[in-house]
Each structure stands twice: as C-alpha cells, then as structure tokens.
Amino acid sequence: MEERVRPLPARRSKLGLVAILGILSVATAVSAAVPAAASNGIGVFVSYADSLRVESPNFPTPWAGSPGTIFYGCTPATTCVYDGAAVRVVNNSGSAVTVNAIAVHVDTCTYTGWPPAVLQPGMNVIVTQLASGAFDGCSGPSPDHFDLSDVGSGGRDFSGQCPEGGNGIQPTVDVTIDGTTTTYTDSGQVLNTEGIDFGPCMNSNESIQWTLIGSKPCRGSLLTLAPPSQSHPVLSTATVTATFTNSCNQPLSNAAVQFTVSNGPNAGLTGSGATNSAGQATFTYSSTHTGTDTLKASVTNLFGSIPSNNVTASWTISFAPGGGAFVIGDRENVMGAHVYWWGAQWWKMDPMTSGLAPASFKGYELSNNASPWCGQTWTTRPGNSPHPPSSVPGLMAVIVSSHITKSGSTISGDIVHIVLVRTDPGYGPNPGHRGFGTIVDTIC
Numbered sequence: 023m024e025e026r027v028r029p030l031p032a033r034r035s036k037l038g039l040v041a042i043l044g045i046l047s048v049a050t051a052v053s054a055a056v057p058a059a060a061s062n063g064i065g066v067f068v069s070y071a072d073s074l075r076v077e078s079p080n081f082p083t084p085w086a087g088s089p090g091t092i093f094y095g096c097t098p099a100t101t102c103v104y105d106g107a108a109v110r111v112v113n114n115s116g117s118a119v120t121v122n123a124i125a126v127h128v129d130t131c132t133y134t135g136w137p138p139a140v141l142q143p144g145m146n147v148i149v150t151q152l153a154s155g156a157f158d159g160c161s162g163p164s165p166d167h168f169d170l171s172d173v174g175s176g177g178r179d180f181s182g183q184c185p186e187g188g189n190g191i192q193p194t195v196d197v198t199i200d201g202t203t204t205t206y207t208d209s210g211q212v213l214n215t216e217g218i219d220f221g222p223c224m225n226s227n228e229s230i231q232w233t234l235i236g237s238k239p240c241r242g243s244l245l246t247l248a249p250p251s252q253s254h255p256v257l258s259t260a261t262v263t264a265t266f267t268n269s270c271n272q273p274l275s276n277a278a279v280q281f282t283v284s285n286g287p288n289a290g291l292t293g294s295g296a297t298n299s300a301g302q303a304t305f306t307y308s309s310t311h312t313g314t315d316t317l318k319a320s321v322t323n324l325f326g327s328i329p330s331n332n333v334t335a336s337w338t339i340s341f342a343p344g345g346g347a348f349v350i351g352d353r354e355n356v357m358g359a360h361v362y363w364w365g366a367q368w369w370k371m372d373p374m375t376s377g378l379a380p381a382s383f384k385g386y387e388l389s390n391n392a393s394p395w396c397g398q399t400w401t402t403r404p405g406n407s408p409h410p411p412s413s414v415p416g417l418m419a420v421i422v423s424s425h426i427t428k429s430g431s432t433i434s435g436d437i438v439h440i441v442l443v444r445t446d447p448g449y450g451p452n453p454g455h456r457g458f459g460t461i462v463d464t465i466c
Contacts, residue, residue, distance in 0.1 A: 063114040066111055066197060067110040068107065068110070068195070068212040068230075069082035069108045069212060069231060070082075070108070070212060070228050071107075071108055073102070073103055073104040073105070073325065074104075074156075075227040075228070076227065078323055080229035081323050082108055082110075083243065083266075083277050084232075085148065085324060089277075092139045092145065092148070094139070094149045096154050102154040103155050103156075106156075107170040109124055109195055110232055111146060112141075112146040112299075113141035113143055117143065120138060120200055121140075121147055122138050122199065122201060123196070124136055124149050124198070125196040127194045127196070128170050128214055129174075129191050130160075130177050131162050133161075133165045133168060134163050135164055144298070146276050150165075152164075152166050155167070157172065159173060162177075170215075171219045172219060173214060175191060191211070192209050194206065195207075206236065208235050210236065210237050210238040210239050232268060232274055234272050238270070240268035243266065244269065245266050245319060246267075247262055247331055248263050250331075251335075252333075252334075252335050252336070253335075253337075254335070256311065257462065258308065260306070260309075262319070263303070264279045264281070264302065264303050266302075267301050272301075273299065273302070274301050275296075275298055276297065277297045278295075278296055279296065281318075282318055283315045284317065286315030287312065287313035289315070309337040311337060312338060314337070315334065315337070316332050317335060339465055340419060341392075341393075341419045344388070344409070344410075345392045346389070346402070349387055349421045351373050351374040352374050352424040353372075353374060357462075358461060359460070359461050361443065362385075362456065363458070364385040364456060365455075366453040366456075368453075374423065380426065380428035382404035383402075383404065387402035387408065388403075389402060394421060396466035399435065399437065400437065401433065403431055403432065409451070410451040416445055417443070418442070419440055419441070419442055420441055420442075422437070422439035422440065422441055439466060440464075440465040442465060443460065444460050
C-alpha cells in the first residue's frame, strides 16, 4: 500500500510547488472521448465523496489508505470534510505506467495540478480535493476544492440549484499516461452529481460509489460472499470468495476485505485480503475439528462497514467405506505414531490397557452405527466376515478401543477416542494385506 499526500500550504505556495515539480496541465489531447476502460488495460472511474451526510455503502471505496492506492487528496482522511468529486485511474495492464497529469473540465471551469504517479500493475491513483470543506462555484485550476455539484455553466455558483433533469453539463477528464493524453466524457454526470446539488435540494447524501466513466451513476456498493455452503473433510481446506462491486455490478479493486468465522468450531478465526481487478478477494483456511462454521466478510471505509451475506463451511470425518470402521488399541494412540489398523496379527500388534484382544479380531468392525463417537460401543463378527472395504481413503477416521471381548460369534469393544489416520498404501480386504497409517489428529 502506498499513500502520497500533497501538503496543504497557502494557495500561492501550492501553485509554486506545481511549477517546481514541473506538473503539466493537459494541453495536448491525442484523442477524442473514448470508452472508460481502454484496450490497454487502463480503467478510469469517477465518484463523489460526501462526508457531511454520511452513507457508508455510497462513499467511494477504495480511498486513502487502501491497498495499492496512491491518494492525492485531503488528509488525514479521518478529520477532513469531503464534499467533492474524485477521479481514479487503475492500472490493470501488465506493466508499470506513469500517470503524468489529470485535468477535469466542467464547462469552462478546469481543475488540474495533482502530482504525477507511477502505477505498478494492479495499483491505482485517486485525485480529489486537497483541502477540507466545500466551495460554491468554480475554484479551479487549483484542486484545493473540487465541489463540482456547485459548479454551473460558465463556472457560476450552482449551489442549491435543483433544475428538473439536471443542468446538462457533462464533465470531461483528460488523463495523460506515459505522455499520451486521452479525453473521457462523464456522460453519466457522476462528477457533478447529475447536474443537481443533491445535498440542499434533496437533503440527501451526495456520495456516489466509484463508477466507470461514461456509465450512469452507481451510487451504492455490494459485498457478496460465495459459495453459500460447502463441505470438506477435516484437515483439508475451504475457500470463500468475496466480490465487491458498485450497485451497477462493476467490480471494485484495491478494497481491503476482512473475513471472520463468526460461529462454529473455528469461531474467532479471521483473515484479510485485497480485491483484484475482478473485485474479488479470497480466504482459505483449514479445520482440525468437525462441525459447521458460519463465515462473513466486510469492507470498511471511513464511515462504516459494508457487510456481506453469511455462508457456511462444514467439516466432516470419513470412516472406512461401507458403514464400518477400523480400530486401533488405546496404547497405540500417540500423536504421530505409526499404527496397525488391519491385519491377521491385530491382536498382537495393538495392545490395550485391558490386555489383548481376541485373536479372531482383525481390526475392522461393522455394526449398525454408521457414525460412531466417543463414549459409544461397537460390535462385529470375527475375521474378515464383516467384509472390509476394497479400498480406504487417504485420510480416515479410526476408532480407539481400550477393551475388546468376544462372546460366541460377536466381538464387542468400547470407543475411548476417534483419531484421524493418514493411511499408507498396501491395504487389502484380506487380513494378509495389512493396513498401516500415521495418526495426524484426535477427533474426540
């Protein structure tokens, strides 16, 4: 994140600084009005920032302090009073560019003089009023004030004017990049709030979210989190994607997104990201616990938070296929231990605190409980007569038993723990094809 702020001495000093820096006003237009996002990957957005009558979804976001943002405007943003237009140039090309100059024309009134900016791929520069507060009428060419909703024809004071259908003045924006100037027409009149001074006329907030120049005003914004639901085995990963757009569904890049697991086994977990050119940021996390998490995201600007919808991520454990489960003895239950969960020598290889298991138990139980849990019991038949599965997953839940007995043709055991085992290759349903693996987590 880069933020560059022009100092705010008296106006004469500022104009002197402009001369010293060699800042160029845009005098050589190379082309007439063109589409907002040219084929060279440069996007030009316009907005209006009103902090007098706050409405957080409408306030331009990104702003000062946002990721990948160079900000030429009044600071500190938390104390400045904003009542002005703003222009944003986004570099979505594959190489660095230099924004040499930006000039804005409202009829005969021109604003220019912001410093140049070097934009690496994915970065953006925002220019707006340099001083705090509003100004009635044309105050250009200095961009100290940029209150374009109060500028009428000929630069006259337009404050409090509410003509039906607006004043019809379409601002133009000259953007010079790497020495080439392109002129964009704000046909939607975003910069001058549709030619109406909405504050006093409608007693409403004048803010307009970043809008591609040439589009109608897209006043609000929306943060959407997806997918609505997903399910994964524990120790794998879940990813959610937040998409931040204006109310016209135009993506907004360079916005900071906060992710939170608000409820569930991983409640309190947080993450963050910045939206890309598609307006998207992702959050990926893993769980060692079963259950369902509720996740949400938010984008915060100077005047509040823009929340997303809630989504869920469920974390499951998988026992052996076919409704049964493999078992290890409780004295083998050591985190990271290499364990023997199936084979002809199970009774020798899996010691328990209560002693040895019946020799006819080979390590697989198949009872009526498809979802065994700690504190329960299980029953099965001897040998491989429960018909073990032909294959096992790479990550498998395994029962830990401390006591196993045999009565007639029924073998029974307790469940003191359930662990997660990363299985080794080589297993087969015949007890001669032994099953080994490593304990990687305890489920209960």
